[in-house]
Amino acid sequence: MKWQQIPLGSIQTNCYIVENKDKTCLIVDPGGDGKKLLNLLNTRGLKPLAVLLTHAHFDHIGAVEDVRNTYQIPVYIHKQEEKWLGDPALNGSQFFPLIEPIKANAADHLIKDEGEMNIGEFTFNVCxxxxxxxxxxSYYFAKEGFVISGDALFQGSIGRTDLQGGNHAQLLKSIHDKLLTLPEETYVLSGHGPVTTIADEMDSNTFLNGF
Incomplete structure (x- = not known):
């Protein structure tokens, strides 16, 4: 199993393609540039099984319908953001003047619990x-040694908390309880910027000091 990072959309949000040896794949956070993403999938002969969303901010969902409609595959999102895909006020696109309001259809599956999830031959944990x-x-692929953290944890930084439903203390608790407890060698695939590791963030991320 391997993964590929593809920056997409107006603010270059990282989309991830998680690929199995049989060419099936999962698409995580298709943030925009639908034609570019579809062309890549087609060129490589990949067979998407599902779209997984780390959350429903506009820069992570811009190409959801392009992928879903092309491959007739389900979209997964946490139940607390069930209504965000179709509401520009909730997904934030309404508040950015250079962004067209983004509306997507409702997710096909709501994530209600943490724990193991299986899609095709893919097995991972939802945190x-x-x-x-x-x-x-966050989607943790334990055997493969990586976690897709969305906008929770970045190299040297953490997610902003001044948007709808953000909470700084809660974010720090999530990072410490759910992410920093992973093996230190775990690769962190963030929603923006370069790949990092749990060990590097434990050692040098100043936002996490003193929690």
């Missing part, structure tokens, strides 16, 4: 990591 937004989740 509820709220704070950046109420329904933020």
């Amino acid at each position: 509820h990591t709220p704070g950046h937004s109420p329904g933020s989740v």
